[in-house]
Amino acid sequence: MTEDLAFWLSYITNGKHLTWYASFQFTIYAALLGGALAVVFGLTGATLKNSRFFVLRLVGSTYSSIVRGVPDVLFFLFFPLAFEQGVEWLVSTQVCSPEAIAAQTAPWPPCREANWFLGTTEYLLLASVSLGLVYGAFATNVIHGAMRAVPAGQLEAARAYGMSAAQVLWRVHIRQMWVYALPGLSNVWMLIVKATSLLSLLQIADIVLWADRLGAPNFLPTVGLVHDDWRWRYYLVLFVFYILVTWLSERAFEYLMRRTGRGILSEVPA
Amino acid sequence: MDAFFNDLAVMAPAVVFNIYFAMASIPLGFVMAVFLALGKASSNPLINALSRGYIYAFRGSPLFIQFFMFYSLALSLNLTVWRPLGISGFVLHPLFMGPLVLVLNTAAYTAEIFYGALRAVPRGAVEAARAYGMSRSQQFRRVVWPNLIRLAWPAYTNEVVFLFHATAIVYFALPVVGPQADLMITAKTLFERDFNAFLHFSVAALYFLVVSLVVFFLFGLVYQRLMRHLPAQPGLHFAPKWFR
Known part of the structure; x- marks a missing residue:
């Protein structure tokens, strides 16, 4: 025995x-960083959706509805690949000589010098950012709803005290919004935790x-x-x-x- | 532009697999969810605990892990169970395993929705049914169920769209058999050929978006039919405020 x-x-x-x-650390890092970024993107998206300008409102609502309209795994794969290619393209415009481009046989990158090798750390960061982007779209909706749930009287009182629009937003509106956003953000957090199981798709x-x-x-x-x-x-x-x-x-x-x-x-x- | 239409054509057969996975798991998941929701509301402690535990476990863990777990479980039972029965090719086929795990998963999520709706059924309506002398099954069929499904339908629509999105990871966990590739695998294969991430993944995303919209439209029609006893809701109208 x-x-x-x-x-x-x-x-x-x-x-x-x-x-x-x-290796549990990767899961935990990705969840925490992804969650923090989701809140940041969610706040940005909700602010855009609440903006005074139609174009910004359009950007905010397009972001949240398009990203929520496609599977998370698709965006999770697409964003790191697209980001890597974008950086490689940017580098290639600087370092590639015409001869090197002509000598390149593979379809990508444009020349061998522009190749960007991504290790675990880079992929982990990119994965966290794409988790943040995807679930930030969900958080956008949650926070947008929560901002509307703040009693109008609170904002009126803040304005009556002579606060500027930015002061009302930061000192009263966003502070009081959290209470109403927490149940929804808790759901978003659960989604992020479950999405961390996909890290192995990005060679982590x-x-x-x-x-x-x-x-x-x-x-x-x-x-x-x-x-x-x-x-x-x-x-x-x-x-x-x-x-x-x-x-x-x-x-x-x-x-x-x-x-x-x-x-x-x-x-x-x- | 040619490449775009080419991709559209290449992925048209692939979307069928995603639709198959969703369509195969929705009806069974629906039925299972009704029983799970009733089980969660049941006063029998054993049934209650089992349904609660099941719903919690499947909602609290990633679908990706569930796929791996059930598939590897089926694999390890292969030599002792499936092979002697002669059904190993069927059981281990992704077209069977995929819907199986999706049913188990969506049943839990749908059951939670139905359970919430069950608790929101007006008490007075149920009491009135009881006062009329209806039996429990009559109460359920004539009063509870019609209320429940109307309350749950919008959330259930979302769950169906989520389920359709979840079909994207089926083939990341299960083996791809021959040319039977879904949208994600097709997009990935095309990407590995010419590294054009923007084109291939966008076309796959477009397919997902379009099917999601179709689902929303069809389920919206059903919702209208369910709600036909109520005055029609005012329709949407497009009047952008450019500056406010």
Whole structure:
């Protein structure tokens, strides 16, 4: 019994497993950075949607409706690729000689010097930005709705105090908006957490990729424990992991809502 | 422009797979969701806990992981179960596994919508039905269900569109069999050939947008039909304010 326990303990703490545990950091970074960016893009989008100028309003609502109208995974793949190509094109206009362009046989990049190699860090950053862009469109709608939920009297009072439009926006409107936006933002956060499972599509060695590698059947005793296909067990662990994260986030948002709603919302969610 | 029309033509057969995945999983998911919602509202503690747990688990974890989990589970059962039964080619086929996991997933999301609508059914209507002496099944069929579906329909429309969008990741988790590629795989293959991200992904996005709009339109028609007893809502009118 103790020997079994020691054996399994050493199995789940071998080098490959430790790498798997370490790869949870990518998921967490992407979720946190993506969430923060989603709020930033959401605020920007909502401000555009509330703008005085028709063109800016059009930009805001086009952003939120187009991005919400296509699957998140499509944008998640497209944005990093497009960004990389954009940078490569920009670089190619500076560094490529006509001979180098003529010598290039592959369709992309324009010349070999313009090639931009993306490592894990770069892909992680780009993935976070595209998570922010995609879910910022959802946050735009949430925040736009929340801005309209702020009682008009509060804004009138602020104006009566002689605040300028910008002061009303920053000191009263956006401050009071959070309470109404939190339930919707909590939903957006849950979507972001679930979308972090897609990181492996951008060649990041994340938890999903490692679960696949660790669970793959092994028939060579020299490589490690001989076992057949155990992938479903590793995916089950991830399944439970994500459910736990959801549960924790729910508790955290409940606490936040109670805290920010003090004195504003009469009914406290139990 | 030629390349654009070429892409449109190349992706036309691909969108059929996305539509197939959605159409195959919507009806079953709908039925399963009704039972799950009733289970979540049930007073039987076992049924209640099971439905609640199921809905929570499938709403709280990514569809991508669910795909991998169920597919690898089916793979590991292959030698002991599917192969002896002679159905391994069928069970492990993405055209079966895809809708299976999508049904399990969408049932949970839809059940949550239906559960919310179930709780919003006016109490007075149910009490009146009881006062008329209706049995529980009569109450459900004549009073609760018609109210429920009307309340839930707009949210359910969104869920169907989300489900259609979710079909984009089916083939990232399951193997592509021969030429059976959906929109995302087709766009990715075309991209890997000439690295024109803007064209191929935009055309795929266009297909997704158009089908989403069609879904919104069709479900809107159903909603109008459901709401035909109420005075018509004023239609949308386009009157932009250029400056305010």
